[in-house]
Amino acid sequence: MRVKICGITQPQQSLAIASLGATALGFICVPSSPRYVTIAQIQAAIAPLSQNIDKIGVFANTTIAEISQIVTKSGLTGIQLHGEETPEFCQQLRQSLPQVEIIKAIRVRSLEHLQTTTNYTDYVDTLLLDAYHPQQLGGTGQTLNWHKLNQEFSPSLPWFLAGGLTADNILTALSHIKPSGIDLSSGVEHSPGNKDLHKVALLFQKLDTR
Numbered sequence: 001m002r003v004k005i006c007g008i009t010q011p012q013q014s015l016a017i018a019s020l021g022a023t024a025l026g027f028i029c030v031p032s033s034p035r036y037v038t039i040a041q042i043q044a045a046i047a048p049l050s051q052n053i054d055k056i057g058v059f060a061n062t063t064i065a066e067i068s069q070i071v072t073k074s075g076l077t078g079i080q081l082h083g084e085e086t087p088e089f090c091q092q093l094r095q096s097l098p099q100v101e102i103i104k105a106i107r108v109r110s111l112e113h114l115q116t117t118t119n120y121t122d123y124v125d126t127l128l129l130d131a132y133h134p135q136q137l138g139g140t141g142q143t144l145n146w147h148k149l150n151q152e153f154s155p156s157l158p159w160f161l162a163g164g165l166t167a168d169n170i171l172t173a174l175s176h177i178k179p180s181g182i183d184l185s186s187g188v189e190h191s192p193g194n195k196d197l198h199k200v201a202l203l204f205q206k207l208d209t210r
């Protein structure tokens, strides 16, 4: 199972988190976020990582030109779209950056809203389900209803479960639902952008006991 730790801001924490077992690290490229990082910060965080770690830039409601510039300059291997990007936008992005993994995040307002994921199937590689919050785009710490999700969601693409996951609740979440990957941010940090390596280690200990 893929494990993505998102919202890394400190270069020295990226290698430590990868060494603990993360398969992907996420870097927030949304300027309004307290976890926002510049191209130079991403370059510094990525430099010590091995090639097999996925380096995902998180974007929201920006342009293809902006995404392309940041991805190319920083060395990111994947893009997570966390805003209101349409399937047509994803299709154009794929044409611009064909070698880069595209992950479309859906902030789930209601179970009916899950239907929209089918519109993206032909244009993205991976889906990510996150909890909806009216004021915040991501990193909210809010959880989804895993039991109901399991009953309603059976996508044809690989997908990440996100939203309020922690070392304390991860085994409960995975007892209800079997995503291809999990994505954590605020549940493994001291404060926005400052990851708590103890909580990250605890997460991997829990995952090892499955």
Ligand SMILES: O=C(O)c1ccccc1NCC(=O)[C@H](O)[C@H](O)COP(=O)(O)O
Residues within 6 Å of the ligand: 006, 007, 026, 028, 030, 033, 034, 035, 058, 059, 060, 082, 130, 137, 138, 139, 140, 141, 142, 162, 163, 164, 165, 183, 184, 185, 186, 187
């Ligand atoms: O984390 C942010 O600050 C953020 C800002 C704007 C768009 C997306 C953002 N985060 C996206 C993520 O991938 C988080 O990992 C995801 O929302 C889960 O967060 P959490 O509930 O804190 O685990």
